[in-house]
Amino acid sequence: MDKVTLSKPYLLDSSDLTKEDLYKIFHRADFFMQNFKVGNKFDDLKGFIVALAFFEDSTRTKLSFELAAKSLSAEIFSFQAKSSSLSKGESILDTFKTIEAMGVNIYVVRHGSSGIPLFLQNNTDGSVINAGDGKHEHPTQGLLDAFTIIRKLGRIEGMKICIVGDILHSRVARSNIQILNTLGAEVALCAPGTLLPFYPKEWNVKIIDNLDDAIEWAEVVMALRLQRERMESGLLPTMREFSNYYGINIEHFRRKPDLVLMHPGPVNYGLELDYLVNEYSNVMIQTQVTHGVFVRMALLSLIGKTMNKEKNAFANLFDM
């Protein structure tokens, strides 16, 4: 059997993935999706220890990676910052050196500060997967979103996709823009001026000022979660105003019933989305979650194959 590998044995930001890498991941995710049965395990990560190191609260991403890693027969080390030695002032790098010395070779890291996954990758023999770092990136969300579009609409190249909401602070937006560009989609942004990035042209996107125009133009709309803290920092006048101008509601669907709507969750219903939109079958929120498991299985599997040749930190220590 041919060994399918990625360009790089880690995933720090979406630009680590070439178009070819992306399709390898989607192909493998398709395979897992066809063949997955709860309780039956693939052995892609047999002999690997995966650390789930979440320094920010998380339900969906952590459980998704956990189910994915388990389903590939990995051993799992799971820890939250608060219950670890970090409360004794141990540095993150020390914590990583410690778990590396216990044989961990894949690190799934979420952290409130941008760049922590990169820093850790530079200081380990293992592989780091970025599960969300500050306002920087959340590349596996980008992966699962692209996978969802392909499975829903058959292709992604040339598709018109508009991202709506708080682009400026969104690591999800950053990862999606990169991956959608790599895959040849047309990307637009629609947001209040205070929540737009400063140099959108460098991102190869168009700006659509008005939500009605955006929805008319787009085949897929991705709404983003609005961080309620943004209110207080003066970037938005009121939630009500945001909801009136940038919230997606049942009226939009009445005008365009085949609109494909995505959201990374958790949704602030009444703010980004009206709860009633869930009646439309093209609202993909649940499906995105399901796809997340398979895309993460695919990523973990391919990273395992790509890093396989590398030295195992645990093995090293036995040779002393």
Place this chain on the structure above:
Amino acid sequence: MDKVTLSKPYLLDSSDLTKEDLYKIFHRADFFMQNFKVGNKFDDLKGFIVALAFFEDSTRTKLSFELAAKSLSAEIFSFQAKSSSLSKGESILDTFKTIEAMGVNIYVVRHGSSGIPLFLQNNTDGSVINAGDGKHEHPTQGLLDAFTIIRKLGRIEGMKICIVGDILHSRVARSNIQILNTLGAEVALCAPGTLLPFYPKEWNVKIIDNLDDAIEWAEVVMALRLQRERMESGLLPTMREFSNYYGINIEHFRRKPDLVLMHPGPVNYGLELDYLVNEYSNVMIQTQVTHGVFVRMALLSLIGKTMNKEKNAFANLFDM
């Protein structure tokens, strides 16, 4: 092999269980008790994902369900409210929709508010098991208590059972009264007037004012945990007075050495019970805990068989 099923594929309150259901559960619990070996798994829940969603602190109930589900080969998602996205303001229903989209089909739920399990059952294709909701019910405690009486005394129909202590606020009492009535026991309550329910007659129980009379009458006494918060709300004059009038001590056992004493734990020793009573072999506190594992295995197994025919949420999503 015949497929044994329950009347309903979920357990929200004790009235969901008919007498026939109860004996099916006890029969299966007996089977597991005879055949259980730590480390050898039954495959009753192979292919199921069980979420342990505990929104209140818990040692015994959570570990008990965890051991039970593992011993039946289920995959387990375990999460506490505080470390989940709920701290980001995600609604409980959203959290459930998310884990449902990852394939969870059985939800074991403990929550501080009465009615949450019912609400969730109404909004999922899976099965909810109530592991304690507010002051409403804790039906698996009722199950394990009844199972303990049957195993200890050979039968439960016609037995005289008195529940002592803070009936008013106790979800354990509510579940026990329902199940004991269904099984044909005679049930009495003994408590200070401020801790009795308002309409005990509707519950088909008798009231015994005096603890000495209660112990003389009863074959089994169930003491309840007194919530220390009750003191502060003015429902009790002092702990000392409660203990003097409603605490069970060694004197009661000297007068009636064959008294069977139960308590759902954790015990406030010195308040509901004198620590010395543990010298008597008919004090069932530890045994109740052990039985809890087997009764929960039985319940999970039968719910799995009952819901088997239903659509799997995960499977649904694959068909899109």
Place this chain on the structure above:
Amino acid sequence: MDKVTLSKPYLLDSSDLTKEDLYKIFHRADFFMQNFKVGNKFDDLKGFIVALAFFEDSTRTKLSFELAAKSLSAEIFSFQAKSSSLSKGESILDTFKTIEAMGVNIYVVRHGSSGIPLFLQNNTDGSVINAGDGKHEHPTQGLLDAFTIIRKLGRIEGMKICIVGDILHSRVARSNIQILNTLGAEVALCAPGTLLPFYPKEWNVKIIDNLDDAIEWAEVVMALRLQRERMESGLLPTMREFSNYYGINIEHFRRKPDLVLMHPGPVNYGLELDYLVNEYSNVMIQTQVTHGVFVRMALLSLIGKTMNKEKNAFANLFDM
């Protein structure tokens, strides 16, 4: 096959282990180290339930025991104090009685108060392993440190080992002194007078006042973690002064490049150790962590064999 057992079926302090016990553990740890493969399990603890009861925050020790117990096919109950019923005022003993009633037979306990493991051992039919109690002992750290010296230097008898830093408050120091003495090493202590124990002579150690002399004398130096709280209690003038007089830096290694340096972690870099010392290959910090897994596997395995004959708490309850 002969059954290798220890003198005692538990480990509360290092004096529970004879010289013969220690070499049995190291021999078994060597075996596991040669034969370990992530994902392949030994069955030494098949049928056992191991509770990891950590009442203090911990990364390295908890994950190390968890990996060790899993690799021996044990079932694991993991709980932290804060998320358990202990927040309802349940006593520790009650918690242990509860998990004992669910079949737990090995308890790995870390607690902020000295003597808790002893108290629990006196009240259970199972086996307690002390994973650190107050300022008393941390015997498995002593085990893994001795194992590291033997593997690094070929032997330990007659070796000169100096422990540097806050001896007075260190449970690690107490366990190391006991085990190193049992194994026939020469032990010295080097610390500011306020951080030395009161009667070092009873401990069979020599005192070396000056760090330079200590390093010249020793073949192995064990630095200890300085608890920052010590500052505030007036036992140390400033951190800077401690670091100047008792911190180990690159100069020490330039003068003695073959110095073997150990530290139990987490390190306060800049205080006990200069970060640059990590360039030297005889700095064993990571290796100690790796050895911790195998030494704990060995200990768990041998305790399992030693206690095997004893009654199983779970089994007992079935006989009622």
